[in-house]
Amino acid sequence: MCSTARCCTGRGGAPGVVLFALAESAGGxxxxxxxxxxxxxxxxxxxxxxxxxxxxxxxxxxxxxxxxxxxxxxxxxxxxxxxxxxxxxxxxxxxxxxxxxxxxxxxxxxxxxxxxxxxxFPRTIVDVLVMRKQMADDAPQVCMGLARAWFDAVDWMQSHPVEANAIIGDALGIAPNRVADMLAGVRFLGREENREFLARSRPGNIFEVADRAGRFWTQRGFIDSHANRGFIAPEYVSGALRGPDRVGR
The missing domain is CATH 3.40.190.10 (Periplasmic binding protein-like II)
Known part of the structure; x- marks a missing residue:
């Protein structure tokens, strides 16, 4: 999340938006x-x-x-x-x-x-999916589809840990038991976790994390300002949770 504040609000490059959260480092x-x-x-x-x-x-x-x-x-x-x-x-x-x-x-x-x-240090290192803003604006159904696919993948991993570790281990070239040890330091964020993380009323929400990260990178001269929260687009998670073909702000 802290690097996302840089890539979405930093100098140069195409503007991006955060669609949903993927995982949180919890010991990794x-x-x-x-x-x-x-x-x-x-x-x-x-x-x-x-x-x-x-x-x-x-x-x-x-x-x-x-x-x-x-x-x-x-x-x-x-x-x-x-x-x-x-x-x-x-x-x-x-x-x-x-x-x-x-x-x-x-x-x-x-x-x-x-x-x-x-x-x-919970809610300090959070991975999110970022898309170019123009593409997200042009294809909101794709954004919601990506969110639903990720939520389904998290559900499957949690229901099939042995199979999931084998697939990940094959991709990384390491044994499944080592994958299990490494993933002990990662908390994957599915439907309910995204619902809570993108809710402004919840402590430690994505907007608070973005503000902390924005202040950090602004103080170090990587970005000019972190005041604009427009790079976070919670409507895609909201639409994905409500069902197909429904985007709402």
Missing amino acids: DGIVAQPGLDSLADLSGRVVGLHKSSTSYFFFLTALERAGVDEENLRVREMLSEDMTRAFLAGELDAAVTWQPWLERMARRPGAHVLVSSRD
Whole structure:
């Protein structure tokens, strides 16, 4: 969601709209540390690997803010996840901010452990489906059809976890049991979850998340303003939940 605020409201490019939410990280992202570093405060003066152009940066600063730790007191090394993993396993990094499957790989280093994860920060990293606004305006039935297809897929996965893990494992080239471990850190958002997430009256709704993300990227100069919430289009979820061929605002 935090990167969506950038792509939908950032400088240049075609305007986009959020159609519905796909999943929420619930442990799939985290900050992994070497032995002897037992809290975020212990990272002061330490070398931390981070990919600043990803949602990890938003998650990282959210965690630091809660812990009362200033980013300026850390020695941040910007790098991609693959390079970060190699550096952490070689002992060149004191900590790293990453996501699965790299989080699991780093945590297997002797003595390494996860300090905090996205499970501790709900509604911080949320994946959404974005479509170009012009296309969504021209084909609302397609938008609703995509939403219904996603909701059906989530229902099927929850009813057939063994089969689903086998399909995902085949696509990723990993064993189904490893898929199950990785998905333990992901919460897929189906019909009811989308209904609640897109309801303005609910705490932690998509508009609140977008505001937080918008402020974050505005402060760092990636977007000019986050005041316009028009890139969130809840009418497609509403229409999909009511049934075929019904869009309403």
